[in-house]
Amino acid sequence: MPRPINLRCVGRMPACSYYKPQGIPLRVLEQVNLTVDEIEAIRLVDLEGMYQAQAAEKMNVSRQTLGRIIESAHKKIADALVNGKALSIEGGMFELAKTVDAGQGPPWGRGRGCM
Numbered sequence: 001m002p003r004p005i006n007l008r009c010v011g012r013m014p015a016c017s018y019y020k021p022q023g024i025p026l027r028v029l030e031q032v033n034l035t036v037d038e039i040e041a042i043r044l045v046d047l048e049g050m051y052q053a054q055a056a057e058k059m060n061v062s063r064q065t066l067g068r069i070i071e072s073a074h075k076k077i078a079d080a081l082v083n084g085k086a087l088s089i090e091g092g093m094f095e096l097a098k099t100v101d102a103g104q105g106p107p108w109g110r111g112r113g114c115m
Contacts, residue, residue: 032087042073
């Protein structure tokens with residue numbers, strides 16, 4: 001029996017749930033799905049500049065798990081950018097942080113990926 005997946009701690013929900021190439025209707029585009037925990041990992045490591053060990057601790061996962069999350073997210077983002085696909089942000093096994101840093105919006109409580 002595989003080990004159960006722990007909920008990943010997410011500081012805030014993404015501001016947008018879709019990104020797409022300009023001028024092409026969403027209905028005709030292929031989509032790539034990013035999970036909320038993948039976006040959180042990208043935010044912490046790539047945008048905030050945290051070391052992976054720090055980001056992993058903040059998300060309540062191991063450093064190796066965070067590395068796999070980031071690798072998956074980078075591949076999906078590259079696929080969407082290079083091949084002109086839409087990025088959909090939804091789903092994943094996560095819970096929202098009970099406390100929120102200043103300027104990051106309200107605490108939403110718990111979530112299971114349903115936005």
